[in-house]
Amino acid sequence: MTTDAPTPDLRIPDENHCPPFDDDVKRVVCYEDADSETNLLMTPSKERAELPNDAISFTLSNETGTRFTTNYYHWRVWKLVDGEWFYIAPRVVPEPAMMLQSGGSHTWNLTIDNATLGGRIDGAQGTEDITLPGVGGGTYAFGISGWFEGQEYDNGTGVATRFELVGDSLSLTPTDDLREVGRDSEEKHVRADETNATYLATRVEKPDGGTVRKIPEQAIRIAPIRNLLASFEDGISQVRLDGRNVYLRETPQHIDYKGAVYKIETVEN
Incomplete structure (x- = not known):
């Protein structure tokens, strides 16, 4: 059992230009704010990568004098839009504990790949060579969190850095297996190859719940949300999708996408 020992002196500036983590992370070390004396860093191999295909690596180094417990599978990528950070990937994370001793480092080699969308x-990735498809131009951040020897996990430290992707914005298109099977007034009916669930998306003016x-x-x-939203067009106010059952956290849910609100729900076949 840990004793919640003092945090090593990380020399963290007051201002943070990287994303916030979850509530267990009490401090964030951002590469953009660091100086030459900062002893826990996430360092990018370069500041910019080019779309549609490029590579960039990120190295976590620990010179604090204290062991850092983390999970190399649980790297994180966010995108900055309108002053707000949005979590992008990964969506599925194995949960082993991994130790980064003082004086050690770990590198993730990230491949940006928009060639085939x-x-x-895939929701899961690895611990060293990882791929990030489905991204558009803009400001991103790469980071990870953990805690120091002698501390509890809920007194964590996040380590991150920003990077730029230079290129076109991402256009949301349906998966290749989606096809239209019918229309009824303002409703479009679409179907994927694998079908064991039915979803309904309705454009709403005044949602009766909170929006995300x-x-x-x-x-x-998220294949159902992707195919539902990408199927809307002028004159269509509702899309019915027969597709693969995917856990959507909760339904119905209201999604704010590009200024319009959609009610997403599962329905009986």
Whole structure:
């Protein structure tokens, strides 16, 4: 059992230009705010990468004199839009504890790959060589969190850095296996190859619950939401999707996407 020992002196500036983590992370070390004396860093191999395909690496180094417990599977990528950070990936994370001793480092080699976006995007990735498809131009951040020897996990430290992707915005398109099977007035009916659930998306003017804003980089990673939102067009106010059952946290839910609000729900076949 840990004793919640004092945090090593990380020399963290008051201002943070990187994303916030979850509530267990009490401090964030951002590469952009660090100076030459900062002893826990996430360092990028370069500041910019080019779309549609490029590579960039990120190295976590620990010179604090104290062991840092983390999970190399649980790297994180966010995108900055309108002054707000949106979590992008990964969506599925194995949960082993991994130790980074003082004087050690770990590197993730990230490949940006927008060459083929017609299929579903995998939710899980690895600990060293990882791929990030389905992203558009803009400001992103890469980071990870953990805690120091002698501390509790809920007194954590996040380590992150920003990077730029230079290129076109991401256009949300349906998966390659989606096809239209019918229309009825303002409703469109679409179907994927694998079908064991039915979803309904309705454009609403006054939602009866709270809304969650999603950006294209988030929507493209959840196949039902991707196919529902990408199927709307002029004159269509509702889309019915027969597709694969995917856990959507809760339904119905209201999604704010590009200034319009959609009610997403599962329905009986």
